[in-house]
Amino acid sequence: MLSRTVSRAALGRGTATVAKNASLRLTAMRAYATVRNSPLSEKLSVNGDRLWHDIHYTAQWSAPSPGGVTRLCADENDKKVRDWFRDQLLELGADYKVNATGTQFGVFPGEDNSIPPIAMGSHLDTVATGGKFDGPLGVIGALEVMRSFKEQGIKTRAPIVLINWTNEEGARFFPLLGSSVVYAGRSTVEKAHAAASNDASELTMGSELKKIGYVGDGPNTFKEFPISAHFEIHCEQHTDLEKAGKPVGWVEGWQGMTWYDVTFHGENGHANTYPMYGRKDALVGASKLVVELEKLAYEKNGASTVTGLHSRPWGACNIQSKCKITFCLMHKEAEGLESMGEEIMKRVKSIASLHGLETETDRTVHLLPGNFWPEAIDCVRLACGDKGIASRTGTGHDSTMTQLLCPTAMVFARAKDGISHSPKEWTDKDDCMESALVLGKSVLNFDDYLKAKEAST
Amino acid sequence: MLSRTVSRAALGRGTATVAKNASLRLTAMRAYATVRNSPLSEKLSVNGDRLWHDIHYTAQWSAPSPGGVTRLCADENDKKVRDWFRDQLLELGADYKVNATGTQFGVFPGEDNSIPPIAMGSHLDTVATGGKFDGPLGVIGALEVMRSFKEQGIKTRAPIVLINWTNEEGARFFPLLGSSVVYAGRSTVEKAHAAASNDASELTMGSELKKIGYVGDGPNTFKEFPISAHFEIHCEQHTDLEKAGKPVGWVEGWQGMTWYDVTFHGENGHANTYPMYGRKDALVGASKLVVELEKLAYEKNGASTVTGLHSRPWGACNIQSKCKITFCLMHKEAEGLESMGEEIMKRVKSIASLHGLETETDRTVHLLPGNFWPEAIDCVRLACGDKGIASRTGTGHDSTMTQLLCPTAMVFARAKDGISHSPKEWTDKDDCMESALVLGKSVLNFDDYLKAKEAST
Known part of the structure; x- marks a missing residue:
């Protein structure tokens, strides 16, 4: 007789929901x-x-x-x-x-x-x-x-x-x-x-x-x-x-996987005339996060993919004031997945702070590895x-x-x-x-x- | 009497057109x-x-x-x-x-x-x-x-x-x-x-x-x-x-200003299952270019702004296979503007080469500084x-x-x-x-x- 492997799995909207929904299937x-x-x-x-x-x-x-x-x-x-x-x-x-x-x-x-x-x-x-x-x-x-x-x-x-x-x-x-x-x-x-x-x-x-x-x-x-x-x-x-x-x-x-939505809010400005100094460019922030996500995968022996980036306003002559990116983190081990999540949230904060951006983050899906x-x-x-x-x-x-x-x-x-x-x-x-x-x-x-x-x- | 300052200005679709259209207003x-x-x-x-x-x-x-x-x-x-x-x-x-x-x-x-x-x-x-x-x-x-x-x-x-x-x-x-x-x-x-x-x-x-x-x-x-x-x-x-x-x-x-459209073409793939190795992720390439554009402005004492980024396919579970970015470069001196343009095109090539991407580039607007x-x-x-x-x-x-x-x-x-x-x-x-x-x-x-x-x- 084999015992059921313990696994945890959760899927729901928002971090709070996920934590509440997290289920521990008991050994059977x-x-x-x-x-x-x-x-x-x-x-x-x-x-x-x-x-x-x-x-x-x-x-x-x-x-x-x-x-x-x-x-x-x-x-x-x-x-x-x-x-x-x-x-x-x-x-x-x-x-x-x-x-x-x-x-x-x-x-x-x-x-x-x-x-x-x-x-x-x-x-x-x-x-x-x-x-x-x-x-x-x-x-x-x-x-x-x-x-x-x-x-x-x-x-x-x-x-x-x-x-x-x-x-x-x-x-x-x-x-x-x-x-x-x-x-x-x-x-x-x-x-x-x-x-x-x-x-x-x-x-x-x-x-x-x-x-x-x-x-x-x-x-x-x-x-x-x-x-x-x-x-x-x-x-x-x-x-x-x-x-x-x-x-x-x-x-x-x-394997475990987590999806996040991260939105950077910056400030509108003229693309040609606004000096580099003092910009709050949401797209530059988001792009730096994309680059960090690639690094994170290599650092943690996991994987990461940005599956969408939406930048506004439309047009040819605006500093981008709002940029939302959706990404997923993957790891074979629960500990590795949690660690990737914690680390990337630190980098979101660093990027926001260095570029004067406000952020909204939402962990939309969180599925720990299981059997x-x-x-x-x-x-x-x-x-x-x-x-x-x-x-x-x-x-x-x-x-x-x-x-x-x-x-x-x-x-x-x-x-x-x-x-x-x-x-x-x-x-x-x-x-x-x-x-x-x-x-x-x-x-x-x-x-x-x-x-x-x-x-x- | 003052003489008319010599200026050059051009605006047109595509690099070839721009070169042909470039006008030299003669000293009057x-x-x-x-x-x-x-x-x-x-x-x-x-x-x-x-x-x-x-x-x-x-x-x-x-x-x-x-x-x-x-x-x-x-x-x-x-x-x-x-x-x-x-x-x-x-x-x-x-x-x-x-x-x-x-x-x-x-x-x-x-x-x-x-x-x-x-x-x-x-x-x-x-x-x-x-x-x-x-x-x-x-x-x-x-x-x-x-x-x-x-x-x-x-x-x-x-x-x-x-x-x-x-x-x-x-x-x-x-x-x-x-x-x-x-x-x-x-x-x-x-x-x-x-x-x-x-x-x-x-x-x-x-x-x-x-x-x-x-x-x-x-x-x-x-x-x-x-x-x-x-x-x-x-x-x-x-x-x-x-x-x-x-x-x-x-x-x-x-001041002088140039607009470019750069499109990176990568390859479709599953966001969760495709290994990091061997990906051709067009959005990662485009994001690295956004980061390079910021650096370039500081290096050349000019300015740069990415005014749009469009990434495809839509969805929550795809490596992004096509990403177009529109950006402008600004410089007070014609030489500085040309140098920024040349340098960023080199970086487009480097990024494309390191990520296995194909590129399309179009210099849509090119206006040298003038009086x-x-x-x-x-x-x-x-x-x-x-x-x-x-x-x-x-x-x-x-x-x-x-x-x-x-x-x-x-x-x-x-x-x-x-x-x-x-x-x-x-x-x-x-x-x-x-x-x-x-x-x-x-x-x-x-x-x-x-x-x-x-x-x-």
Whole structure:
């Protein structure tokens, strides 16, 4: 028996909220350890051609994005791919629901429908200038598994639910993990609907979901609609599998990451006539912070990325008086992440002081490093067999939200050169197929685990 | 007799164009030197209350901008202030015309209408979060002079024209000096109409001028409609007058200034998962350039300002793959300005090389330092008398365009703390009044100068 690794995770708006929301998942004893693949999973196969076709077929619903996909949350292309996903679920005979944050659920009965369903989920939205795999592989891979179950007459004891989460990327509306954070009880439907557009327009996630007809009356939270477990395929976004020569991986946990908004307020002035002395230039301050963020990553053996900079006023002849930057810090260790956060806030203060600027800072997302549930990891590890290795993810996923509530693990599919959030993102057809096969086997393994657990108690 | 100081000035799109357009105004001999104020000018008075009232009355036409004015070229407020100015001109009996770039002309006949009119001009557009004086003081001051001439029965030999130039600021559409650059033959109506919006929308100066009904059939160029001279009041935007305790100044010339657009092209990537090593982060490159620009100003005893930074893609989870910055370099000496430009281009290359970025650079405006016309400066200097001192401007004005064609000089009005392009921009009522008086006297002096010049030949 293994003990649950202690992990902390939090996601919420504002530092105070984050501190309050910070949860400590207590050590839990495992009732039963999965030591072999379930008999059904040994028989399972999936249709790699069909999966590959659908990944490329649905990529048509994109803003112009040569070689890649740009399908932002609740845009017209998101509507089209959602409609397509709904049709596939209905065709397979799902009990179909959409909730207030636009999450699509397709529930398939098991032999015992008193058990909460086992979920396979991911997201169909992408970033701007993104790829064909980050998100869609998870949802379409789950669909392929369900189709194969039906064709091969595989029936689980627990019901199964396929999920398309909303605004995982946060590319159009911030914060990210738009619907899974509500499902996990870490935010509310109201807050998710109020999520503001990154392009500084008046649009919100709520207004745009409504526009495309995806504000439904389905269940919004785990409390209303519990699941037994959550499994998710994702392209690796890193090079561990590629280096090891393996098509798949079981994901044991995630690195820590924190997002900040920092706004510098300076003073207006004439770009040509105001002397250098005495300027309060908000853009110079922000630029120095960008440079410090790069240094910090090297100093602390972490990583940092500035994901947006908005400078005002517009025009050709003004010293910039307001500049907001959004950035994230990443570290494998909680201590390293906390230390990076503390250090960068000191530098914000130094820069502000030396340039006569006022600052506003907001820690919008704070997710300490953690591990998925061992009972779920076991199911994926056994499903991978010799074809996989252990891996860790460098970012947050919808699974990082579900792991707050129930056994969760992820399947990685090998990615070319670790490139992601780019039209160059690529996973070979065979690797997509392998990852779907692992997902299907993992679900069957977990179904067996639930049976054995019940039998042992 | 003084000889015309040699100056070079150029303004145009792209480095190649600039080099071709660079003009060398040749040394010209003055026919006659003004040594005393004209008898009429000694009698002139202006109505400071009326001028002050109109400056504040017209400030109502502004986007919300507490204490200041935000009236961008061809927006709804620009239409309102233009309509008001038209009505004032018509009420004074002007021959009123609007040209294709939206320039408003109000011509008042003189005793000899075969002489090209003497112009008093400036602009009614402002920057975003600008003040009440930069631009409006020049146009409303000119109106006050014309009203006073009418009331006091002062008739000049040359006709007089009042001009409201379009998009002087370049705050909404780039490049700046939108209509005076066409008037000076340094750009075309087509190019001015195509001037792109700084907010990256599809709007152009042409489309928006049309929308507010300010594309007219009046004369577009000096060739079509020559003027004898151009005089302009402007708030000082510096602290020389304040330090000297003088309300007004005669402007002898301008410092050099160059605008560049530099775009860094990097590569898309996932903000959390992509390692620091091997990134091509366009925003990090641009931020390092901002930091270098500040250093450069100190190293070269010049000044520099980054007036805009646009980074893409939008979103919370992408390494920035495209970043455009717009900046200006300023120097009192031509050699210093050229040296700053050469040096910063070297640093653009270094940054691009160290970060694996591609670059596009465009020198959009290049104006070497120069001097106004001595015969016009004399008229302003005598008009100022003991109340003024010699001064220089740190930026470009519509007068920097007209000086390419005809005698031009400017009147400075004392500004509080040298602040400009800010809601804090301020010139006292008495100083506004003094500057209008100097403008009126300067026009009368120049009218006398033209008479004397004719008599002496």
